[in-house]
Every structure is written in C-alpha cells, then in structure tokens.
Amino acid sequence: MSTLWSNIDWSIARSGGITAYILLTLAMFAGLMLSLRWQSPAKWPRLITNELHNFLSLLSLIFIVIHVLAVWIDPFTHFGLSAVFIPFVSGYRPLWVGMGIVALYLGIAVGISTWMRPKIGYRLWRRLHLLTFLGFIFALIHGIGSGSDSHSTWAIAMYAISMLIVGIPVAVRISGLGKTPQKKQAPLAQPRPAVKK
Numbered sequence: 001m002s003t004l005w006s007n008i009d010w011s012i013a014r015s016g017g018i019t020a021y022i023l024l025t026l027a028m029f030a031g032l033m034l035s036l037r038w039q040s041p042a043k044w045p046r047l048i049t050n051e052l053h054n055f056l057s058l059l060s061l062i063f064i065v066i067h068v069l070a071v072w073i074d075p076f077t078h079f080g081l082s083a084v085f086i087p088f089v090s091g092y093r094p095l096w097v098g099m100g101i102v103a104l105y106l107g108i109a110v111g112i113s114t115w116m117r118p119k120i121g122y123r124l125w126r127r128l129h130l131l132t133f134l135g136f137i138f139a140l141i142h143g144i145g146s147g148s149d150s151h152s153t154w155a156i157a158m159y160a161i162s163m164l165i166v167g168i169p170v171a172v173r174i175s176g177l178g179k180t181p182q183k184k185q186a187p188l189a190q191p192r193p194a195v196k197k
C-alpha cells in the first residue's frame with residue numbers, strides 16, 4: 001500500500017477519533033441538561049431534547065466505528081483483530097489504546113441498556129446510564145494518551161473545554177444547586193356551595 005494512502009488513512013483515523021470525542025462531549029452535555037431540566041420553554045426554546053441527545057450519541061458511535069476501522073486497516077501500525085477488540089494487547093501504546101477499547105465497550109453497554117429499557121425498567125437503566133461518565137473519562141484519557149495531536153495547543157484547548165462542558169453540570173448536579181424548583185400546584189377548584197332554591 002502506498003505511503004499516500006497510509007497518510008490519508010491515518011488522518012481519517014485521527015480526525016475520526018477527534019470528531020467522535022467532540023460529539024461524545026456534546027451528547028453528554030445534552031444528557032446532563034435534560035437531567036438538570038435547565039430549560040424552560042419561556043426562556044429557552046426546547047432545543048435540547050431526548051432526540052438530540054440520542055442523535056449526538058449515535059453520531060459519535062458512527063465516528064468511533066470510522067476511527068476504529070481506519071486504525072485497523074492502517075498498514076504501518078499492524079493492528080490485528082485482537083489489538084482492535086481486546087484491551088491492552090496492542091503493540092501500539094497498549095495502555096492508552098486499551099482505555100479507548102474499554103470506553104467503546106462501556107458505550108455499547110449503555111446503548112444496549114437504553115434499547116432494553118422497557119424490559120429492565122427505568123431504575124436499573126438510570127443506574128447503568130452512570131457508566132457513561134466512566135466511558136467519557138476513559139475516552140478522555142485514551143485521546144490524551146494515545147493521540148499524536150495531544151501536545152498541540154488546539155488539542156489541549158479541546159480537552160480542557162470538554163472537561164469543563166461536562167464537569168460543570170456534573171458538579172452542579174452533585175451539589176444539588178441546579179435543581180429547578182417544583183412547579184406550584186394550581187389550587188384545586190373549591191366546590192360551589194349549594195344554592196337553596
């Protein structure tokens with residue numbers, strides 16, 4: 001295979017990984033906004049919906065597939081099937097790449113739990129959904145550790161901004177500060193006194 005093709009393939013692998021990571025950050029942000037209920041139709045049009053959260057998650061998964069496929073077919077790094085699917089066995093940055101594989105498996109587990117939500121119930125689904133935070137942290141460490149671009153200013157800025165985008169709502173959530181007050185119940189209509197005729 002020519003060097004030109006290898007360069008193109010490696011660029012696809014890297015840009016695919018970065019796009020997948022940005023989309024994952026946005027999907028996490030949308031999910032956190034939904035769980036914090038930080039929007040009201042009066043102040044902020046309902047831009048962040050469940051559909052948007054699902055769409056961003058799915059789009060991120062599509063770019064992860066592109067990223068992994070491009071890494072796999074790269075002629076110079078010699079990633080075999082086991083190096084792509086079994087964590088920590090690849091010859092290329094095994095620890096950091098392994099973390100990416102674990103992140104992918106956590107994402108798949110969360111996806112399956114969402115698909116099976118009607119069967120497993122809301123409570124278990126919600127607990128399993130917490131795995132997304134672990135997956136995000138693994139993806140972050142994977143990107144920083146294994147990426148060739150991690151030392152460039154734009155990559156440092158991207159990772160820092162993504163940590164803030166996810167970290168701030170998580171901190172608000174944990175502290176309980178961002179809870180929206182319960183809507184006031186409209187007083188029940190009083191029964192009219194019977195009018196004597």
Ligand code: HEM
Nearest residue numbers: 014017018021084100101103104139143146147148149150
């Ligand atoms: C949640 C899943 C994943 C995300 C979000 C992700 C994201 C990223 C990011 C952002 C980079 C840095 C790119 C750069 O700086 O140029 C990267 C690098 C890399 N990823 Fe992933 N990745 C994921 C899963 C995987 C998996 C499953 C593999 C399996 C082989 C993998 C293999 C690699 C390799 C080999 C690199 C190094 C590329 C380089 O040297 O620049 N990734 N990934």
